Amino acid sequence: MTTPQLSICHDLEALLPAYVEHSLPAAEADRVAVHLATCPSCQRQVSQLRALTDDLDAALPEVPRTALRANFMAMLEQQKALLAPEAAAVSAPAPAVAKVVSMWPTAIVNNWLRIAASIVLVAAGVLLGRQLPWGGRSSGGLAVGTAAPTTGATPDGLAQALEGGDGRSVSASNRIRLVTNSTKETEPGDPAVQVLINTLNFDPNTNVRLAACEALYRLRADPRVREALVHSLPIQTDPNVQITLIDMVVAMRVRRAVPQLQRLAKRPDALPVVRAQAEAGIGKLI
CATH class of the missing domain: 1.25.10.10 (Leucine-rich Repeat Variant)
Structure with missing residues (x-):
């Protein structure tokens, strides 16, 4: 037979993770705090949840804010805009003094540029993505x-x-x-x-x-x-x-x-x- 105390514990059990993370509304947080004062079982659960949260915080690195990621993307667009005139200048025909035939076809060069840009973008994404605040x-x-x-x-x-x-x-x-x-x-x-x-x-x-x-x-x-x-x-x-x-x-x-x-x-x-x-x-x- 379920006792009133066990029934209360069961009702509040789902609120304990949010209580530990301080994300409960004030009324719910007060309700949980009053119950914890007289319930050793729930106190142990809260202690275990806090220990787990501390472990996760210790394992996950401090991270840049959302603004940094947006600023990186804006900087990338600026660099692409700056590279456009340079690419046009490189592709412009040279003066008719001497004709130099490139050993590398334009398509191959463009493909390598795309690959290099993709590697840089994804590497930055991995770094910033790993460092997001997934630890509270x-x-x-x-x-x-x-x-x-x-x-x-x-x-x-x-x-x-x-x-x-x-x-x-x-x-x-x-x-x-x-x-x-x-x-x-x-x-x-x-x-x-x-x-x-x-x-x-x-x-x-x-x-x-x-x-x-x-x-x-x-x-x-x-x-x-x-x-x-x-x-x-x-x-x-x-x-x-x-x-x-x-x-x-x-x-x-x-x-x-x-x-x-x-x-x-x-x-x-x-x-x-x-x-x-x-x-x-x-x-x-x-």
């Missing part, structure tokens, strides 16, 4: 030059703000700010979590999808988040988002992600660094 540390918002629309207090308000309810398109930088700021008004269990999941899966901009990843990680106490991250793995095609999702499910110990990681590790269209990261993730989860 918060990430600051992205500073942009124009004011972003307000999200409102409802999922419809956030969705309309992201899509541009007045018929005007919302820039990627403003969508990043909306997604980042949404966690200030959203708690685990809020319907707005589904809007963030949809943004992760369907927004056309890579940086916006990465911002949605971070926002969902901060709301990881919501049971929908783990399932959403697992289901998003086969949807994503950008290597930075793929690597970020792999690191997140590994940090959260989502073992049901293993089948999706196995498929990703064998996907012929995935970059080698992504397949290697998926294989490493499988080894950590099994």
Whole structure:
């Protein structure tokens, strides 16, 4: 027969992880604190959860903020723009003093340039993706030059703000700010979590999808988040988002992600660094 004390423990057990992470609403946190004062069993669970959180914090490196990743992408675009005139100058015909025939066809040179650019981009993505705050540390918002629309207090308000309810398109930088700021008004269990999941899966901009990843990680106490991250793995095609999702499910110990990681590790269209990261993730989860 279940005693009243055991019934209370059972009801509050699901709230303990969020209580340890200080993500519960004030009323729920007070309720848990009152129960813990008289329940040794739940006290032990809280101690174990805190020890696990400390271990994860120690294992995961400190990381750059979202702004750094966006600044890197902006810098990359600037470098590409600077290289364009130089490439045009190289391809311009030389004066008719002497004709030098290149040993390397233009197509081969262009292919090597593409390969080199891909390696640099993916390497930066691996570095920044590994260093995202998948250990409970918060990430600051992205500073942009124009004011972003307000999200409102409802999922419809956030969705309309992201899509541009007045018929005007919302820039990627403003969508990043909306997604980042949404966690200030959203708690685990809020319907707005589904809007963030949809943004992760369907927004056309890579940086916006990465911002949605971070926002969902901060709301990881919501049971929908783990399932959403697992289901998003086969949807994503950008290597930075793929690597970020792999690191997140590994940090959260989502073992049901293993089948999706196995498929990703064998996907012929995935970059080698992504397949290697998926294989490493499988080894950590099994």
